[in-house]
Amino acid sequence: MTTMDTGSSLTVLLSRYAAVRNHTMALVAPLTAEDCGAQSMPDASPAKWHLAHTSWFFETFVLEAHEPGFAPFNPAFRVLFNSYYNGVGAKHPRPQRGLLTRPALAEVLAYRADVDRRVARLMPTVLQNDALGALVELGLQHEQQHQELLLTDIKHLLSCNPIFPAYCDATLPVGDAAITPAAAPPGWVRVEGGLVDIGHKGAGFAFDNESPRHRCYLAPYALASRLVTCGEWLAFVDAGGYQQPAHWLAEGWDWRVVQGVEHPLYWHRQGDGGPWQVFTLAGLQPLQAAQPALHLSYYEAEAYARWAGARLPTEAEWEHAAQQAPTNGPDQLFGTAWQWTQSSYAAYPGFRVAEGAVGEYNGKFMVNQYVLRGSSCATPAGHARSSYRNFFPATARWQFTGLRLARDL
Amino acid sequence: MTTMDTGSSLTVLLSRYAAVRNHTMALVAPLTAEDCGAQSMPDASPAKWHLAHTSWFFETFVLEAHEPGFAPFNPAFRVLFNSYYNGVGAKHPRPQRGLLTRPALAEVLAYRADVDRRVARLMPTVLQNDALGALVELGLQHEQQHQELLLTDIKHLLSCNPIFPAYCDATLPVGDAAITPAAAPPGWVRVEGGLVDIGHKGAGFAFDNESPRHRCYLAPYALASRLVTCGEWLAFVDAGGYQQPAHWLAEGWDWRVVQGVEHPLYWHRQGDGGPWQVFTLAGLQPLQAAQPALHLSYYEAEAYARWAGARLPTEAEWEHAAQQAPTNGPDQLFGTAWQWTQSSYAAYPGFRVAEGAVGEYNGKFMVNQYVLRGSSCATPAGHARSSYRNFFPATARWQFTGLRLARDL
Amino acid sequence: MTTMDTGSSLTVLLSRYAAVRNHTMALVAPLTAEDCGAQSMPDASPAKWHLAHTSWFFETFVLEAHEPGFAPFNPAFRVLFNSYYNGVGAKHPRPQRGLLTRPALAEVLAYRADVDRRVARLMPTVLQNDALGALVELGLQHEQQHQELLLTDIKHLLSCNPIFPAYCDATLPVGDAAITPAAAPPGWVRVEGGLVDIGHKGAGFAFDNESPRHRCYLAPYALASRLVTCGEWLAFVDAGGYQQPAHWLAEGWDWRVVQGVEHPLYWHRQGDGGPWQVFTLAGLQPLQAAQPALHLSYYEAEAYARWAGARLPTEAEWEHAAQQAPTNGPDQLFGTAWQWTQSSYAAYPGFRVAEGAVGEYNGKFMVNQYVLRGSSCATPAGHARSSYRNFFPATARWQFTGLRLARDL
């Protein structure tokens, strides 16, 4: 990660901090206190927890070491809102976050306001301390990651309610309710490959897992010009794609059978032959053929690709193509759906874990997860870049995950 | 169950209805909307769900068949707030009740108010229809049962929060915070037994499982004059009672090992040799020796009794003694803790299940549960009687469950 | 339990001992070493384990304290073949009994022979020591219990093999292959009841749980004249009995759904409309309408009874009727199938657990199990009596369990 430009004025810094923090508040505006408190599954967190944890991050990593006369807003919050940083001490069990009805939402909002006030007061110091500036920036990037999780977690929660409440209405669309459908028929973008460089470059922010930039060799390949659509996925469903083990990884087939999966998450159908509907942040909507297929597991993406005579791209193929994008690139690289790659999430050659608790950020998750590239309809503006490495287990479906096909040349 | 006295005036009926319904509202007064929405385990329900389900009961069993021009307050509520009545249609999965962030608490309160208004309007009809009167009474008794569950469920929820919030303060004690400790040393109350009659008698309300009244033979026995106290239980703990399989039922021992149980639920200890504390509705309190031991599983109660050279009473022994109580009876029969008996919950000879959905009330639970007698500190006033049969699985600990010893003569 | 008649000659004692022990050997005669080693589920044990454990019982409870210069055949066997006697020391985990490929079957048979030789040598002492004689008798009764388990466990094991091997052939029928079908249509045997005595009486052997004999009161009742047949059960299946929750206990319905139970254990059907077959110890056989329905869980028995407008008998009703049987009794009381009663397995009034490890025999299982009365086609000759209390959890189906209906008068 890189430090803040020390030449930037205090105003710019304060304004960026406020913009990110306020965006989180805007995301919870349509929610009740009850919505903010519930946790629909162990993988998801309550919105209230996201609100608190992102503030905890600033309090713990920015204020604690640098604020004169530091005292925690509430000592109990140090355990309650730690996520997974073993180096920082005890943590509340993840599957029980939905049981923390106290502190109430109002108290968590007070916590946020207090942290914001104290961080603002510390900003002159931040401007003069590169390492501290980097931590503030990390805190903001971290908060942006939680903004996306907050939306996907809320979507999952609302989807568990048989009355299917909408998060937003269609006149003020958010997330998948705001996706522009694919206009064009699918095509292939050819990429020559060869010896290419992959990984973060330049002075902007990046997470530790995007470095070091390194060389790798790519055979010639092609990427689909856009994501697989709901209409195309429906053809897979109708062709019995979910019933034929030959299309599936062995582990994927077992997962499908045990979970009873017969279509993407959030697809619904009235009765046996009724019309398909899709649950979105704007509620239940008729399936639209030109919309991207979303909420796919790695297993489903891989099975579809095999069925379609194609394959998933590697993350290096994706990144290399994205770097060339403006001239002759594929569409929907960013802002629609995270795109599964066939690359297991692993350290780049020469990767070093950072010292201290912040070093727990990414490295310790590098096993049995798969890299997704691009960004989604729920990713905050300014948070995406071509070297970004998102990662989830092969079973994960509640994120805005989609599929771009690839093939050899 | 018996019908309302048709001579009672409309005023009396309305007043009783209001008293019960208002008591539920009083119970949620100390709670936030977030408190009311959360579910701490599959066995427990959110307070909001109790509020709605008890209203659903009146809407479904009283209003639907008798209100002119009946229309449900909200058709979705019929599924959301059905508990286990298969005869009434679909139901929301019990472990997911905590995910129903919509309807919001405010809407559920509006539902309650609407049901109350409509039931009040129907009361003149109720007065003239014995069967309908019986259903209203059943609804009130049902609501009283949920009042107790609401308190025990909230206590469990608050106990899952590492900051241990109190439900009430010590100046306005509720439930276990209001128990009067045992004054006297324990003694034995001798009962002659013989051929006795057990079961509901008279014209008052009783649940179906309390009938028919029937004969059974009891050998002479003695009941402890009061419940086992925390001080006595601590002696069991300190004597290694939780470490010695010889005291335990085989299944109880396995349960203890797997669950890691080493003391009653809600007992806590700072560090290894610190003082014992007990979580109550008034928060964490120092263990008091004269308080009754609460929150015991059947297994624990049975192991303690064996260790103490005694046994659990049968439900017939308990009821027969309670019927004689005013003259020469044991203390703490009612209002402190439900008392485990060794009687498996089963149909009385000649028991018949009622027709229709209301018939699902009790009979279908008559397997692998044990009968508890008396009533607890959380039982609403007027809800207890000597023929009352409460029942829970042997593992249940979150109710206010205690132990009265028995022995042969 | 009672002591052996001290007047009995050594010859009689040796002959009885040999008869019981040899019968176990006869039961394993049709089996390979591989058959004897496998364990099909945690509830079942390998035949080899039964062979060894029953010998371990004599070695531990008879030889160890009384044989001059006692030394164990193999010290390792003390752990390997202990079943559940915590008082005797460590034990091998029950679900892993099938992994004990060593000692080999041949070595276990040598162990049996060695124990037999040593017990025979001790018999003159046994004749002069009532307590020791009682232990020998307990060992023989214990072995007879394991003879029945050995057959039911082997049946379960063979049933897991898709080629459905037969244990015996039809010309030499054993167990369910030897049952005489019901000749008569069903009728009701009326019993007056009243104040009756229940429990073991007289000088013969009985297990501790059959005592003390005690008084109880029975209202008038009727028992079915014979067991429910396969033909009658098929009518229940065809009437949708397994699809209608109203017939079932709530816990039974959940069990049925989770386990996917749609007919008794060991019933099979080729395709959707093919003829029903039943797996027996003689292999797969066409379902015969007049054969008793076997391998029922308590839940299934209870559901059938409810559907049929009847109920399960209590164990006291069953025993009282059986005591009167020669004059005017029901058929198939013994030798066909264990008969579920509605009685939870509990201590009789005044029951006392025996001292020492032998005291772990029965008392510690008295929770969440139901009593079965009579005896089955797999019960060894001479092992049945009207006060005998068999017990299993409500889910158990691999024993020869059947159903006799009861009703109030």
Place this chain on the structure above:
Amino acid sequence: MTTMDTGSSLTVLLSRYAAVRNHTMALVAPLTAEDCGAQSMPDASPAKWHLAHTSWFFETFVLEAHEPGFAPFNPAFRVLFNSYYNGVGAKHPRPQRGLLTRPALAEVLAYRADVDRRVARLMPTVLQNDALGALVELGLQHEQQHQELLLTDIKHLLSCNPIFPAYCDATLPVGDAAITPAAAPPGWVRVEGGLVDIGHKGAGFAFDNESPRHRCYLAPYALASRLVTCGEWLAFVDAGGYQQPAHWLAEGWDWRVVQGVEHPLYWHRQGDGGPWQVFTLAGLQPLQAAQPALHLSYYEAEAYARWAGARLPTEAEWEHAAQQAPTNGPDQLFGTAWQWTQSSYAAYPGFRVAEGAVGEYNGKFMVNQYVLRGSSCATPAGHARSSYRNFFPATARWQFTGLRLARDL
């Protein structure tokens, strides 16, 4: 995979076939029928099943299509001994392989003999049919894979027995009982890397997953000159390596805690401070410091490497170094232990799944597994090569898995 050299004489072919098939028989020679029938966990198979399944492979893929007048030895075996080939039809549930006490071992051996006789008769045809020759070779390679599994599965089975039986005695050592300890202190072998070619090359046999040979870029690196030893691993244990989450992947730490892992599989210690012992195919042996650490999970290997300031090699690094081995290579590349790499098991660029059931061989397992390179003390002679890709989930410990460290230069 490549075809047999059609110039090879029938004698050579028959002799190779007999050598491989006889080696399997030699492996089961020390085992009883009971040993051969038991299954210690779902991941392992009974030896009898290995014997039958490897014969099933020849019967199904070689004989069925090519033997004139083909008839299966036993039609039931087609289901019983299918492993995971969905394309071939039904299969017996893997966790229940230990319940197949029939066919008996003797019948399975007769099956093997019959298949051998028929395959031998078909060999002249095989010589003239390249595709058929390739299937025979695949069958032999497949059998060699099962020879290793047979040994590791038996080792696991025997380890579950508290008397720790030995498979072989120390005078005739097999597998880990025959490993030569490391003589030298550890060092680093430097490798320049660059643009290198990886994957199978030449005319010899290889599995589909080793192709196509392809280019990749490697930064300079170093590999440890030998495997990590038990003595070195003990230092990790003694340093609290299993108690410090900072060394572990998050998922690895959770696995460690849930499974209670505190040392490699098969390490034992008498009491708390007693000497360490290691269970081997020759029984329980004192831990020897110079022996390689074996039976490590990926998580343990990764944690150790992190603790040691090193990392796991990639599979390309391993293969590239192994190709250069004779001149300046690391020791213990082959014949000691499979060596975890950090490479997730994935398709090589350009990989194509073969048509038909044989195509299910490798491709469908390419998710959530990690590649191991080299070969182990249990790998049959002639079965190893530098392009060989073994693969197991990160949790697997019952194979002979070890660790070679790597680092960046």
